[in-house]
Amino acid sequence: MPHAAGRSSSRRDTVLFAxxxxxxxxxxxxxxxxxxxxxxxxxxxxxxxxxWLQGRAEEGRTSRARLQTVLxxxxxxxxxAQAALGLVAENERLRGxxxxxxxxxxxxxxxxxxxxxxxTDGRTLLLGVGTREGVRPFxxxxxxxxxxxxxxxxxxxxxxxxTWAHPEFRASAVTEDSGVLGIVAPAASDDPSLAVLEFRxxxxxxxxxxxxxxVTSGLGGVYPRGIPIGxxxxxxxxxxxxxxxxxxxxxxxxxxxxxxxxxxxxxPADSALIRESVP
Amino acid sequence: xxxxxxxxxxxxxxxxxxxxxxxxxxxxxxxxxxxxDFLLLALLIVALETRPGPAAVAGFAVGLxxxxxAPVRVGAGALAHTVVAYLAAWGRSVFFPDNVLVNMVVFGAxxxxxNLILLFASDPGLGALVGSLAPWGLLQVATTAxxxxxxxLALRHRVDVRLEE
Numbered sequence: 001m002p003h004a005a006g007r008s009s010s011r012r013d014t015v016l017f018a019x020x021x022x023x024x025x026x027x028x029x030x031x032x033x034x035x036x037x038x039x040x041x042x043x044x045x046x047x048x049x050x051x052w053l054q055g056r057a058e059e060g061r062t063s064r065a066r067l068q069t070v071l072x073x074x075x076x077x078x079x080x081a082q083a084a085l086g087l088v089a090e091n092e093r094l095r096g097x098x099x100x101x102x103x104x105x106x107x108x109x110x111x112x113x114x115x116x117x118x119x120t121d122g123r124t125l126l127l128g129v130g131t132r133e134g135v136r137p138f139x140x141x142x143x144x145x146x147x148x149x150x151x152x153x154x155x156x157x158x159x160x161x162x163t164w165a166h167p168e169f170r171a172s173a174v175t176e177d178s179g180v181l182g183i184v185a186p187a188a189s190d191d192p193s194l195a196v197l198e199f200r201x202x203x204x205x206x207x208x209x210x211x212x213x214x215v216t217s218g219l220g221g222v223y224p225r226g227i228p229i230g231x232x233x234x235x236x237x238x239x240x241x242x243x244x245x246x247x248x249x250x251x252x253x254x255x256x257x258x259x260x261x262x263x264x265x266x267x268p269a270d271s272a273l274i275r276e277s278v279p
Numbered sequence: 280x281x282x283x284x285x286x287x288x289x290x291x292x293x294x295x296x297x298x299x300x301x302x303x304x305x306x307x308x309x310x311x312x313x314x315x316d317f318l319l320l321a322l323l324i325v326a327l328e329t330r331p332g333p334a335a336v337a338g339f340a341v342g343l344x345x346x347x348x349a350p351v352r353v354g355a356g357a358l359a360h361t362v363v364a365y366l367a368a369w370g371r372s373v374f375f376p377d378n379v380l381v382n383m384v385v386f387g388a389x390x391x392x393x394n395l396i397l398l399f400a401s402d403p404g405l406g407a408l409v410g411s412l413a414p415w416g417l418l419q420v421a422t423t424a425x426x427x428x429x430x431x432l433a434l435r436h437r438v439d440v441r442l443e444e
Contacts, residue, residue, distance in 0.1 A: 023339065025358065039350045255311070
């Protein structure tokens with residue numbers, strides 16, 4: 001009898017294991033959108049206390065360093081502002097002469113990055129802000145050094161950003177001097193810890209020197225123009241003599257970034273009026 | 280027997296402590312990828328104390344949590360943790376002796392295997408194997424093994440009791 005009980009218990013173990021593996025495989029095979037919706041639902045309910053706790057811990061760890069950085073940046077900004085007053089007045093005068101409207105102020109939202117100790121952390125990042133703070137999908141995520149990625153999914157109090165290391169990341173980009181346009185995408189590499197980017201779609205006739213800064217082009221409506229992405233570090237491959245693909249060394253390491261800014265587009269007053277008038 | 284149980288830290292105290300370490304203490308001091316994974320450690324401790332079936336269910340639940348917190352491919356974490364928890368529980372019931380060093384090796388090996396399956400399920404290819412052997416991955420294996428050793432020492436008497444029974 002004990003033998004039979006042991007066999008039955010062992011069979012139950014196997015059934016439970018097979019069931020869990022089957023559910024995992026089912027989740028893997030589900031359309032990405034369904035899986036992400038399920039993840040957002042769990043994140044916003046059962047895991048809310050854990051995320052809140054981790055958010056407070058991250059804030060506590062980075063607060064001292066951030067205060068020092070902010071003070072240093074404030075001092076630098078104050079010095080620059082003194083010199084900029086004349087430029088601002090001159091700019092206003094010239095805009096007035098040319099009949100141009102005022103530039104819209106940039107709006108942004110600061111967020112803590114809640115890192116997870118798993119190897120795929122860095123392809124997606126959990127951010128400690130959500131729709132309650134005004135986050136919505138496709139907001140660009142940037143760090144002080146440059147582009148980190150884009151908001152993928154949002155919940156009430158947290159959101160998920162896909163970084164440039166995510167296999168589905170793409171951004172329209174241009175060299176700093178606006179000479180060469182292309183598409184930036186993560187490079188397939190055998191070593192995920194040495195993730196780099198590719199600058200694709202560059203015409204064969206165009207040559208980009210090493211060290212050239214590549215920034216977002218503003219095309220596509222997701223990333224505003226001018227966010228630094230990376231520096232060219234050589235030719236990665238050539239496609240049948242009509243396209244060169246350059247290797248790009250990213251400026252930001254998503255695995256170690258602790259604090260990011262989400263850029264929010266500000267609609268000019270006149271376009272807001274247009275939007276309201278459209279039924 | 281009862282002395283051992285009285286001296287060891289109870290599991291109901293150690294598991295919430297590990298969760299606190301994972302969600303508060305670790306991000307408070309160092310949240311890099313080489314940090315010990317206390318959530319996985321809690322799962323492995325539960326797996327070593329239970330039968331393979333319930334361990335697989337616990338692994339699925341913990342894996343779902345990692346999928347939710349860092350979703351590259353939802354289901355990859357669930358699969359990795361289910362397999363690792365089942366193997367740990369099965370291995371314990373079949374041949375793991377009770378020894379702190381052996382437990383540390385088990386914790387380290389399980390962390391490496393979890394990373395390998397997670398990377399492979401997220402992005403199939405040779406890169407998964409290379410990625411799991413990357414310096415930060417091996418550092419996490421080492422830190423998790425050491426943290427597991429400390430927890431095992433705290434639970435040691437309790438484990439002794441289980442073997443005697």
